[in-house]
Amino acid sequence: MHLLKNSAHRAWLVLLIATGITWYLGEVGAAGTWAIVAMLIIAFVKGRLVVLDFMELRGAPTMWRMLLEGWLIVVSSLILLAYWISLK
């Protein structure tokens, strides 16, 4: 279990599992509001792990951390807005 003390190993494991969940949602034909929200949350969590544990911005100056995390929030929100419009 000492392997999981390395944040990069933990992030890699979570990223693999999260990708499997997104793939599975596709396999079962998940569609509509809840599926889109679930996939966007998964993508956001994955993106944040890449930013914090792979790009190693966890300990970076706040501005840079906010720029990349902000990018994830803006992109997910725009996608959510577009899908919400399409469901109306």
Next chain:
Amino acid sequence: MTTLAAPAPATLHPGKRLPGDLAIWFFIMAEMLAFAVFFASYAFARARNVELFNLYQQTLDRNAGALNTLLLITGSWFVVLAVQAAHRDDSKAISRNIGLGFLCGAGFLAVKIFEYGEKFGAGISLSTNTFYMFYISLTFFHFMHVILGMVILSVIWSQARKGAYGSKDCNGLESGAAYWHMVDLLWIILFPLIYVMR
């Protein structure tokens, strides 16, 4: 000389450090801004053609898309391990992990070429319809970034073989690693958006 110069930036942000060169982060933000515009354009174009997008999305190879996600995630992970190896001055592990990251990138390209071969073989092109226009241009734009990332990894690999990186100097390695992670980050949005969300 260098020992005197090195700690200077730390005093600006006590305890906080941006890995790699500042310039690479501006470059990464510019690239990510371009992709944000593309992602939003796809989503809003889809909102006006929901049936068309849902119909042709089903022709995409979701397994190939998921496999490519795993390849980029694993490639990124190897490159993190290379940076960690540099911090503990394990120079053999630096080049080995960069090499493995590069191989993951090559695997991604092979899967993508197989996918393109299938689509182009079926006579699909940019002008087939709006969905394929977005699918081909977005994934191809990303494909070019994977290639650039691999060029950067090969430069870093040969530098690492010469022993250029260690705990005292790994700015070049961290800069290249940051770019490679960006390629991964973009695909993490692109895969659900184009292959799965409906």
